[in-house]
Amino acid sequence: MKFTDFKFKPYINEALADLHFDTPTEVQRKLIPVVLSGRDLVGESKTGSGKTHTFLLPIFENLEEDSENVQALITAPSRELAAQIYQAAKQIAHFSKKDIRISNYVGGTDKLRQLEKLNNQQPHIVIGTPGRIYDLVQTGQLLIHKVHTFVVDEADMTLDMGFIDTVDKIAARLPNHLQFLVFSATIPQKLQPFLKKYLTNPLIEKIKTNTVIADTxxxxxxxxxxxxxxxxxxxxxxxxxxxxxxxxxxxxxxxxxxxxxxxxxxxxxxxxxxxxxxxxxxxxxxxxxxxxxxxxxxxxxxxxxxxxxxxxxxxxxxxxxxxxxxxxxxxxxxxxxxxxxxxxxxxxxxxxxxxxxxxxxxxxxxxxxxxxxxxxxxxxDRRFNREKEPEKLDIEMIGLVKKKKKKIKPGYKKKIQWKVDEKRRKARRSANRAKGRAERKAKKQSF
CATH class of the missing domain: 3.40.50.300 (P-loop containing nucleotide triphosphate hydrolases)
Structure with a gap:
């Protein structure tokens, strides 16, 4: 399968060619059609599997470039991750003949300047950390009531870092009918209440890999x-x-x-x-x-x-x-x-x-x-395995004793009894020899 099989807008294909992206990854091949269909999705796959373009490409495909509204909202748990998504989005938008406005809102940046820009014009795509996005929404300057796609990227990390409550508050401000996409390396149990609250009949897709890390x-x-x-x-x-x-x-x-x-x-x-x-x-x-x-x-x-x-x-x-x-x-x-x-x-x-x-x-x-x-x-494990060897004899002894207890032929019973007694005799002799050596050694040291 090739990216051209998705029949994206021409400028999206140009952006992919610029990146030398020809064949989609397994995540992209399986999930891009789902995202394009408008269905809610929980996508679970390992880091570095191509999740970012899995949601970005359909967002651009469904984008109305002439609209004045915010159409897609993407949260990321760290400034660095938000910056990476922003750069990937900017690369795609660069090939569009129409102006596509993309904003990156993260903590530690100039909030007043962001508010001034929002007074003049709303972005088409919003990317950022949950805290800053919610701050701008609360002011009434960032208008998200017309958003049709909401992406929570790295949801498990968002949960671990304590941002899921803020994401919840953002989601509560969004329209009822929209596409909800959650991408994550793992889906922990503590994330389930959030997913049940906002996602409608989602497809839950876990992309299995043959190895958890690269073979190289x-x-x-x-x-x-x-x-x-x-x-x-x-x-x-x-x-x-x-x-x-x-x-x-x-x-x-x-x-x-x-x-x-x-x-x-x-x-x-x-x-x-x-x-x-x-x-x-x-x-x-x-x-x-x-x-x-x-x-x-x-x-x-x-x-x-x-x-x-x-x-x-x-x-x-x-x-x-x-x-x-x-x-x-x-x-x-x-x-x-x-x-x-x-x-x-x-x-x-x-x-x-x-x-x-x-x-x-x-x-x-x-x-x-x-x-x-x-x-x-x-x-x-060499020392571990060596230390476990004596235990094998004990297990064998237990097995022999258990066999002795069963109702079996008298001759076989005597054989088992003899083996059990012989092992016990050997164990006693070995213990006595060790005790004798210890006593002789102690006697010599006393002189």
Missing amino acids: VENWLLSTKGRDKNNQILEIAKLLNPYLAMIFVNTKERADDLHAFLRANGLKAAKIHGDIPPRERKRIMNQVKRLDFEYIVATDLAARGLDIEGVSHVINDAIPQDLSFFIHRVGRTGRNSLPGIAITLYQPSDDSDIRRLEKMGIHFQAKIIKDGEFQDTYDR
Whole structure:
């Protein structure tokens, strides 16, 4: 299937050709016809699957360019994600012969200037964060009573960041008859009341993928046991020689600490987390695009809210508390069929989380740093499996005893009894020998 099969307006096809978009992704192939039909939709698919154009292309197809009204409203949970959607929309609008007005409303920008523009003219498409959009709606300046398409992008992240109540307030101001589109990497249970409140007979489509992350990504595990983590990450960073590496941490405090350490040791590192002021974050992102940095220390906000091109390596300072974020982190690399390496630092207490990730389809390679290079090492389960061996004998004993209790032929019963007794004798002899050795050793030490 090709994009031309959708029979979009000519300028939309020109925009797609400019992007060298020829074949739709699985999400686009399955869901664009649904969106074009006007039906409410809940689309669940992994990050980087092409969700943005899945809703943008039908919005432009159904847009009345001569209208003076706001026709489509799109919310995103972060300023960075809103900016990405805005840029994608601007790229499409650029090829239209008629003027298409698109506005990006996010926190940290000039609200008074936005209100002045709204006094003169309404945009056709509104994109932004829930808080700023609702502020403008409350003033009565942003008129959304004629909107026919409402998109909630990254709904699970919107919920996690506490913005769903604001989205609810925006939705309450919209007309009763409109198309409601929800896109998300996951659909958590806590999101269900919101969906039931506003969506009418929605199609719920989960796009399954063969692998949770790209096949081109290698996942390495490095143990932190007995190591200073800052120095270990510094050693890893120097060995990688990356085009661009993202180092993910679990807290803002950890981001500040690690960033300061890496900078003090001469690495070109930036940091991105929720406490960085909007203007500063914008400056950092511009520097990232200019390749002024080789390393970005980031919290999970960046994993979901940013689309940074050219990430060759991902380093997980620790396994995230929410394991779904592991997928989003690792998904920053290995895009567009390019190779990528994700390195995760772990300690013995992380074993259960690693096993859960393996059940999700992630294959890990155990590595160590030796002689100034990464080398394969033994599987982390080696000691675990060795310690479990004695338990197999106990299980066997239990089985024999259970067989003994069953009503079976007398001769067979005697054989089982003999095996049980023999095992018990061997166990007693082994225990006595161990006890004797311990007593002799203690006796020698006493002299």
